[in-house]
Structure formats: C-alpha cells, structure tokens
Amino acid sequence: MTSILGLVLLVVLAIVGKYIFEKIHLKTGTQNFLIYSGTLYLVIGLLLNPDLSKIPELSIFRKNEFFFDFILGWTGFLVGLQLAIKGIKRFPTKYFGYSTLGFLFTFLAVMVAFFIVNPLLNIKLTKLEILLLSIVGGMSSILSVGLLSRQKKIHSYYAHYLQFASAFDNILGVIVFGLLFFAYQAMHLGFGSALLNLGISLLLVFLLAQFYKYFNKEFKTFEEESLLLLGLILIIVGMARLLQNSIIFTSFLFGFMIVNMADTKKILLTVQEWEKPLNYILFLFIGLYLDIYIVNYASVLLIFLIAIFGVKYFVSKQQIKHLHPNRTNSNQQNQTLWGITNISMAMVLDAYFTNYHPQELKLLSIVVIVYYITNVASIYSFKKAVRK
C-alpha cells in the first residue's frame, strides 16, 4: 500500500466513524467538544500509528509531508485572520491589557515551574522545550469557550471577554512561537543570519500580502479565490521550510496582513468552506505521530497540568474581578480558560518537522493529553459549578 492510499484509508475511516459517532446523539458539552474537536480523526490516526500497532509498515502513513505542511500553513493563516484590526478595535482597551498580562503571567509561571523542577526531577527538558511548553500553557481553547457560550452557560458580560481572551492569547502564542524559532535559528546559524532570514521572510510575506491586495480582484469566483489562497499559502509554506522558519508563524503573519488589507468578507467565505475538513486532517496526522511511551514523561505531564490548572484559575479570577468589580463573582468562569488550544498541537508538530529537536515528539503526546484533560475539565467543572 502506498502512503497516499494509506492517508485516504484513514480519512475514509474517519468520515464513516464520525457519521456513526454522530448518529449516537451525544448531548453533553464534553461529548460535543469531542465531536467538534475532531477527536475521532485523532483516534483513527492513533489506531494506525506504527509505534502503537507495532507494525512498522504503517509508517508509510507518515509520508505525506506535502499535505501536512500545507495544513500547518492553513492553521497559522486562520489564526492570522482573527487579527483584523477593524474588528478588534471594538473591544475595550482593558481587554487587551488583561489578556496580554494573563498570557504573559501563565507563560512565565509555567516556565519558572519547569526551570525549577527540571534539574530537581532530572527531567532533561531543553530550554527551548520548556519555552515551547510555556507558550502552549498560555494559549486557551477557543472551542470550549465557544461551546459554553453557545449553550448560553456563561453570562454574556463574561462571555464577551472570555471569547476575546481565548482568541487573543492564541495570537500572542503564535507570535512568541515565531520568536522562539528565531532564537533557535540564532543559536544554530548565528544572530546575524537568523535576523536576515526573519527579515527576508517578513519582507516576502508583506510583498505577497500586497500581491493579494492588488490581484484578488482578478480572481473573482469562489473557485478562483480558493486557487489564489491555496497558491499563496503553498508559497508561504515552501518559503518557511526553505528558510527554516516556522510555517505557522509565517502563515499567521500572512493571514494578519491580508485580513487588514483586503476584502475580509470574501476571504472568510472562502476559508469557511475548507476550515473543518482541514482541521480534521490535522488531527489525523497528530494521531499518527503521537509517541505512546508517555509514561516516561509522566512527571512533565503532571507538572504541566498542575501549572495550567493553578495559574489559569488564578489568572482568570483576577481578570474577571478587575473587569467586573461590581458584580458578584460566582467563580464559575474561572475554569473557562483552562483548556489549551488545538493550535498548540500544530505548533509542536511544526517544531518537530523543522528538525528543531527530536524530543518534540514526546512533547506532542504531552500536549495532546493536556489538551484533552484541560478542555474536558474546563467544560465539566464549569457545568458542575452552574448546577450548584
């Protein structure tokens, strides 16, 4: 069986599986989260993971980097599209301040925690890995906040801020992730070369965004607009790989630039059609690449979870208290930002694919487990608090 055929088999299984899963009529928030996040695709990926099945032939499934790189680029592009300056201007300035502080505080707290326990427990995480986990810890899940808001479980005056915060800290996370790549390059190629690479990438992304601005009118129909975006994202992805930059960060910059330069409605309509299927394929790849020997990293997992739960609870509580000092805080929403974002998994894979450090595969398992535990805990504890 060829790698491409393998990929097809995976996706067909996932589609059919998802169909069966949806027929079961799951009602709870957690079940909804599991469906919407694309968990089934991850499970299928896991079932065909060569390390898990102990069938080396299955490694053929992993040989689809071409599609995979494109999906990473797409993920970054979507995050960039959220940063439409016109749109975010309508949010109060204090939202930006609290959200940035929240991200930075969580980032620093997770980092300090790991720097302290790393030598004590002899975990052997590198500095860059600690930084990567710190970034991931600071980013929140848009999905679980969105699900709770949609079910009208969060009061609207809190929901507004929480939705903003979960989207904005993703943007901050991707920016810091880009800087982390820069730091890595500086360590390996020298500061001057790293700076030059970053400069070239920024310049080319800017030029390509300008290109989009001037030429998108030539690409009138949905089909043509899709072609233009597909072509530009492929160029950005190829550029990121050839210049050893982060795909997610570079395509994020591209998304950010074009959403602020061109007709947003047209872009969003095109993007909407492709968003869900490509996200599912991302989960499928994550399942395929997961390292199952997570038991060796149980201590990292535990520390990471404790840090996220503790720090994010504290941060959310402070944010809500300062944003709405006159309201009685029922503590329900303090858990809402617990869940980490799915972009974090893509970021770890991005780092792994750029040969940034072989240990990243272990980090992927940790991040995936933390993703599920924190999101499910966030939804479950929130609903429990509401019932009380």
Next chain:
Amino acid sequence: MKKFSGAFFIFGIFYFLKMNRIQSNPNFENILLMGTMFIGAYLLALALKKAKLPKLTGFMITGFILGPNVLHFLSHENLEGLKFFENFALAFIAITAGGELKFSRIKKVLKPVLFILFNQIFLVYFLLLIILIPLAQVFLKGFLANQNYLIGFAILFAAAALSKSPATTMGIISELKAKGRLTDIVLSVTVLKSIFVVLVFPFIITYAKIFLIENFTFDFGQVIALGKQVLGSLALGGLFGILIILFLKYVRMESMIFLFLTGVVITEVSHIFGLEILITSIVTGIVVENFSEKGEELIEGIKKTSLPLYIVFFTFAGASLHVDTLRKAIAMTALLVILRMILLYLSNFLAGYLLKEDKIIKHYSWLGFIGQAGIAVGLANIIEAAIPGEIGMIFKSILIATVVINEFLGPIFFKFLLVKSGEAQTE
C-alpha cells in the same frame, strides 16, 4: 500588463527562494513550485485571454516557460516528484468527463454521435493507414529502410491519430461554460472515442509488433492479459461509482473530502495494478451521473474545485514538451498533423451530410476534435516500452511532436468552434 507583471513577480519570488534557501529538500521546493505554478499560470492565462487564447493554452505556455526548455524552474526531477498530482488531475478530469455523459442527454444526440464516432474511428484510421505507408517511405527512409517497419509505423500512427484529449474538451467547456447540442456531441464523441482508443490500443500494438520486431510471435496469452487489464479498469470504475453512490445516499458528510479521496484512490489503485486511470475514472463518472439522483450535484462539486487540477495537468504538459524532438522530425510531424485534420474534417463532413445537419456540424465540428494530450502521450510511452531500441524511440519522438502541435492548437480551435456556434456562455 498588470497580469504579466504579477506572474513574473511570483516567478521572481520562486527564483529568489531557490537561490537563497537554507535547507535543500526537493519536497520543500515542490511545495513552493506548486504555489508558484497555480498563481503564475493562472495570471498568464488571464493575460493571454486578451489574445483570444483559451486559459488551457496559457497554462501550457506557462509550463513551457517554467519547464526544462526555458527557465528550468520545473525540472525533470520536479516533474517526476510531482507525477502523482498529474495523474490525480487526470483522474479527476476524467471523472468529470464521464459525469457529463448522461444517457438521457446522449439519447438526444445519439445519431450524430454514432455517425461521427464511426467515421472518426474507421475513416480516419483506414485512410491514414493507406496514405501513411507510401508517405513514410518518402519522409522516413533515412530511419526506416525495412518495408515491414513502415507498415508497423503506419498501423501505430493511424491508431494514435484517433486519440483525443477529454481533458482539453472538458477544460474548454468548463472555461466557456458551454452548453448545447454541439457541446454534447463533441463531449460524447470524445469520451466514447477515448474509451475505445484506450481499450483497443494495446491490441493494436501487439499486432504492430509482428511487423516491427523480428521473430515476434503472436501469443494468445498476451490478449488475455490485455483483456484482464481492460476488464479490471472497467470493473474498478464501476465499483468506485457504486461506492460513491452509496456514500451520497447514506453518509453525505464531508463530501468534498470524500470526492478528493476518490480521485486519489483511483489514481493509486490504477497505478498499483497497472490499470488504465482514464477508463476507471470515466466509468466512475458515468456510473455516478446515471445511477444516482445526486450525481449531478457531485459533478458540479468536482467542477467547483477543478481549477488547480487543470493548471497542474496542462502546465505539466507544457513543461514536458520536447523541443528537440519537434525540431528533428518537423516534416513528418507537420504532415501527420495536417493529414489528421483533413481526415477529421472529412469524417465529420460526411456524418453531417448524411444526417442533413447544419453548416456548423458539417464544416466546423471537426475543430472540436484536434486536441491531444494525456492519452496520446500515454500511447507514445506504451510504444517506447513495447518496441525497445531506436525504432521505438523514433516513433515516440514523432508521436509526441504531433501531440505538441495538436495540444496547442486543440484548445484554440475548440474555443473558436464554441464561440462561433453560440454555445459558449462566456468568453
């Protein structure tokens, strides 16, 4: 001018990155190349529209510029690395072509379709065969002194002249959003003739080998093997058609991904089992369109996402052009192209005359049958593989050279025909 500068800007970025890369990995370069090709080819095609050239010709010209003959961005290694996408594009285009073959629609144009098809197969084949034997003696005497070789050559080239590119036909129909009686006739004849050519060509090659290879003995086992290949392709196409129908009826989720995957599976399975991608895909399209209520919806869905596939297919075709070959065998090539055109005109004129059709069918419909692409190139490869040595190479070179010319002229002629007949909805 704006579109030209846009295309060259994108090519410039590609060149800059190729020269200044840190990591050297062909996969990364291929990703960049695909993006460059999508945008650059489309912009150039739009620019060439001002000269009334169809977009497909624009894609081919882009491929030629990017390819090994000019800029060398799209090298033979890249083409090899991205071969899968070319086959995938062919599978998708062929599914769409099959999907256009709705039985109820063919019924309305059955008579002209059958007459033109019959004439194009038999008249073109036998007349060309008769003319080619003495002509080849004049033009190819430097290469082929043996009388048997000349007969073999005539058999193969007369058969290859029958091939017609369904991709070109579909590409122009989609581009011009053409609808109408003439469109239905051209498409139906093209698809049916393609199936016929792909089914029959392996048998013709086996027959030609008797003249071309000394001591070659005809073995019935070869016929059985060929029959298996053909039947396998038909069966697989039918099976995929049924699978898609079941999916559309019961699952109806993520149809876009499912469709995409079907094309991928057809490409890969056909490759693995040595089956004909073209037959498998056309049959899949025919089954879905005619035996499912949702068939039309599916074909429309494919059309919506087919633009990148046309770009891949025709840009690659442009990049694969062999200028050296064209130069070496220019006289024989030109003769074959002109003869084919004359015979196509005659066969369509005769069909139109017998059926008392209008002027468009009688005098102009042949213009819809010039383009040759994937099938003809595939046939050339089969010839080279089946007839090893210098003779096979000469045959392949001449055949590819004729395809080069027909490939460029085909879309231009067909566009002219659709515009003239008033069936093109847009220019």
